[in-house]
Amino acid sequence: MRSKLICCVVLAFAFFRTYCGQNQSKLVLLQNPQNAKCLDGTAPGYYFSQGYGDGQNKFLLYMEGGFYCNGQTEQEILENCYQRSFTDVGSSSKWNQTYMDNGIFSPLQRYNPLFYNWNRIFIKYCDGTYYQSSRDPVIYKNKTLNFRGSDNFKEIVEDISQRYELKNSSIVVLAGGSAGGQGSYFWSQYLRNYLPSTIKMVASPDCGFNVQLNPALQDKNPVWVDFITNRKREIIQPQGCPYLHDDINLYKCFLTEYIINQINIPVFFISSLYDQFFIDTYLQIDCINSKNALVGCTDQQQAKIENMRQKLYGAISLIRPVKKNWGMWAVSCVLHVFSQGLAYNNQVYQVPEDSQITPSLALKSFIEAVEQDKPLDNFYFIDELAYPYNVRCNGLQSLSQQ
Template identity: 30%
Template sequence: MITARLRQWLSLVACVLTVISLKTEGASVGITFLQDAVAKGAVCLDGSPPAYHFDKGSGTGVNNWIVHMEGGGWCEDVETCLSRKKTDLGSSNLMVKQFGFSGLLSSQQKSNPDFYNWNRIKVRYCDGSSFTGDVEAVNPANNLFFRGNRIFEAIIADLLEKGMKNANNAILSGCSAGGLASILHCDRFRALLPATTKVKCISDAGFFIHAKDVSGGQHIENFYSQVAKLHGSVNNLPESCTSRMGTRPELCFFPQYVVQTMQTPIFFINSAYDSWQIKNILAPSAADKGKAWKSCKLDLNKCTPAQLKVIQDFRDEFLLAINGAGVSNSSSMGMFIDSCYAHCQIGKQITWSSDSSPVVGNTKIAKAVGDWYYERSSIKKLDCPYPCNPTCPKVDSESGLDV
């Protein structure tokens, strides 16, 4: 009996110490619901208020800000948006109240030396359009709100009032659909901040390419076109891009067309073998009726030689898109393109800056981003072709990551 009670007591003490440790580290950050935004129509798919997690800066970082936008795909039709509405990706009512900050958002100086004491904000994603949608009317048949752009504007306005208007340094970042949002909203973010603020953007796994699938079809092009039409996104895509695309402004969902005319410095962290893109752009289920790619998509070691050739060609196409956007030759843009089968790499310590983090050119992602932001050196890191990099994690980084 004594042993059992002692075990229970020790377990309770361990839990308390864990909570204290998390609070001390700033790892667990409470949620802020932006109730005032509802009156402006800036709401999630279900009409609930937008939300974010905010860990305040300190010391030398008190006037420096990172706004990081959560990812989580898109919804392209009423059916998928209704399903999404029942999750935390469509309703703030279903979001966790505490969120662990790690990687780029970590408060630990050792693991995040360049940004640990900045004001760090994680914007929750609940609109399904990479924060681009704005449809005034709400169909009573489905009661869906397509207001992603209003969410972006409302949250940035709120943060400006909370001190970001005095920022010395500011970064707009994001992962996956949030990484795409950090590209699409980068110049607007710059315009909303004082001219004296040093503003840059970071896109993690957000450089989705305009490519054909394994059947020769245009799956991802059609998908983004549906997203743009449903959410009314076109008016909120960068005008510097849409004005050049003629009758196809929705193609400005693809970064390769947007980045060419961007004015604000931006850094791209991406795998040339992005696991989400291989699964959903190159070999989506709709283009693989016979499921020939099923095993290969889960583990590149299980790909046939013919499939690996297609995947290597996809890498070539990805690099062509990056180079065509002018990233390689730009003095203000930076990149860290590794060969890991991964998607999103800055939100977790294991891939951001740890003993197990991927290395390209003797550099880890955290150091590459810091060197680029503070202009300690020009960062254009490009990995060799798969499977050359032994530092890549052995697991698909989509699992449980910040997407």
């Protein structure tokens, strides 16, 4: 009996190792890139997982997040980027050879009901400029820093196309989380123009919908934009921002509500109206506990957080009547990025409450409607409740109690 049990355990372990090995995305670094470089000069790249079955001709391109090299002066920008160049979001030198994640990258259908068998591509972020920069290198503290985010994205897309026949696909979804979510807004129209018109395309940013919360930390000032573009602002994506040469309003080119007219494709975005990153970084409020609950906030802090929700809610609501081919899912609970974790298909996160509409289900329904040429004007899932009244995900109860 004991020997049979040991045998079963060994076989199960072998199966698990084989299964995981077959379903891990493999690292692809650009070979002999023309201009593309990470901050430290190493080659940029992505992780690739082969599609199969009815997903073998469909592509998910997901842009990694990781904030940016911020600064109000060139010195601050350089110092920030210099420190970043020693990390995984500034260098490819220590990237793992394989990648496997939950959420939108899971190979398991029960966790990832739409994309589990698609060609899944995780684009690594190593330029620190929201994939927007293109300029000559700068030597700082005896280290050469490269600002090639725009070149990185273009050459990665071309590499994917050459290796895996991206231009022969039936549908392409450009998604991303956090800074990658903003990147997927910025680059969606470029990718649409790059692909043949016969290919359907959707953009799906996750927690990349931004509003002005803290100008000192968030607004892309003229110094920052001119530095990363070498004063050639026209390279900023999406092209055609009406504020590009207006120094006072330049920051609007990096906020979704002001660039929607430059994005003429179906978009389905995922958001938290109480985005944890916004609260921590932009509002600089620290009253979120380990269960993602707002506990111990002062009245003043709570008022600032609620003002943030109202700004996000207002900006999102204004888009609905203007962009009939846009959909949205926004919940009144504290989190940052749903698509790269178990929250993506977790019944804890539903909009409206008790509707069973998770981020994964909402996005799946939207993309299937695009594939079937159905109307897109009714995919609007925005939480009308303020915190903490969506009790499923307010963090004030354990998941086992919910």
